[in-house]
Amino acid sequence: xxxxxxxxxxxxxxxxxxxxxxxxxxxxxxxxxxxxxxxxxxxxxxxxxxxxxxxxxxxxxxxxxxxxxxxxxxxxxxxxxxxxxxxxxxxxxxxxxxxxxxxxxxxxxxxxxxxxxxxxxxxxxxxxxxxxxxxxxxxxxxxxxxxxxxxxxxxxxxxxxxxxxxxxxxxxxxxxxxxxxxxxxxxxxxxxxxxxxxxxxxxxxxxxxxxxxxxxxxxxxxxxxxxxxxxxxxxxxxxxxxxxxxxxxxxxxxxxxxxxxxxxxxxxxxxxxxxxxxxxxxxxxxxxxxxxxxxxxxxxxxxxxxxxxxxxxxxxxxxxxxxxxx
Numbered sequence: 234x235x236x237x238x239x240x241x242x243x244x245x246x247x248x249x250x251x252x253x254x255x256x257x258x259x260x261x262x263x264x265x266x267x268x269x270x271x272x273x274x275x276x277x278x279x280x281x282x283x284x285x286x287x288x289x290x291x292x293x294x295x296x297x298x299x300x301x302x303x304x305x306x307x308x309x310x311x312x313x314x315x316x317x318x319x320x321x322x323x324x325x326x327x328x329x330x331x332x333x334x335x336x337x338x339x340x341x342x343x344x345x346x347x348x349x350x351x352x353x354x355x356x357x358x359x360x361x362x363x364x365x366x367x368x369x370x371x372x373x374x375x376x377x378x379x380x381x382x383x384x385x386x387x388x389x390x391x392x393x394x395x396x397x398x399x400x401x402x403x404x405x406x407x408x409x410x411x412x413x414x415x416x417x418x419x420x421x422x423x424x425x426x427x428x429x430x431x432x433x434x435x436x437x438x439x440x441x442x443x444x445x446x447x448x449x450x451x452x453x454x455x456x457x458x459x460x461x462x463x464x465x466x467x468x469x470x471x472x473x474x475x476x477x478x479x480x481x482x483x484x485x486x487x488x489x490x491x492x493x494x495x496x497x498x499x500x501x502x503x504x505x506x507x508x509x510x511x512x513x514x515x516x517x518x519x520x521x522x523x524x525x526x527x528x529x530x531x532x533x534x535x536x537x538x539x540x541x542x543x544x545x546x547x548x549x550x551x552x553x554x555x556x557x558x559x
């Protein structure tokens with residue numbers, strides 16, 4: 234019998250006739266959003282790609298517009314694209330995951346951790362062109378209760394830092410120096426300690442006293458701060474980080490370690506990988522909700538908090554140069 238060879242199945246792709254529903258947050262990041270919108274229009278028009286640009290001028294309407302885009306994609310066998318920063322990408326991904334439609338990204342934020350981890354250019358033109366030849370690849374998401382996170386979710390010190398930074402930016406301007414000083418002052422203040430009951434999928438349960446709990450789903454960010462469990466994320470797990478109760482100066486030292494990619498080397502840091510974890514904060518009588526940060530956005534969630542690996546998001550990932558259509 235002639236020898237048969239296993240031919241790899243080519244990755245799924247959208248056709249040019251499959252519409253893209255692009256949710257563009259005109260307030261994301263610090264770029265010229267009108268220029269970005271014009272670039273997207275010019276590239277997709279020239280390629281003959283079907284698409285609709287859904288502009289978000291009012292941040293309070295982001296969720297509503299994301300749901301509309303996902304509904305249109307479901308009806309017309311299309312894909313949803315988020316054009317914005319990490320918060321915008323999170324909101325649009327949440328709506329898209331519920332409809333199980335392909336999801337693309339045109340990064341417009343400052344850090345763009347999600348797009349960078351998946352090889353998507355931060356240049357508006359390049360990331361838009363990449364959509365034309367993208368292959369559909371499943372990527373991991375994290376869930377905290379029913380809320381999706383692509384990069385991280387946390388409670389305690391980190392939400393406090395983000396909230397204080399936003400307040401200071403509104404007062405003093407959206408500059409990196411303002412963000413740096415705000416973060417420094419937050420770290421130097423005395424921090425309230427959380428008392429958390431943590432139950433993991435293997436049946437172990439511990440009580441932790443810590444100023445913060447940080448759960449990461451982005452290997453790039455975890456590698457940058459020096460957490461060994463970054464390598465577990467591509468293999469179906471999330472990474473949790475807690476800090477022992479320490480003073481302000483020691484906390485500043487941890488921040489410096491993180492900047493040097495050595496946070497995980499500290500004896501004051503405890504990190505572990507998991508697939509599912511339930512966290513019950515000890516709250517004052519009558520309180521049942523806790524403040525959390527999800528991909529850089531602050532919200533409150535009912536307790537207990539269940540962190541887990543969620544169903545895969547179908548990402549429009551850049552195709553290798555050899556697979557691109559002419």
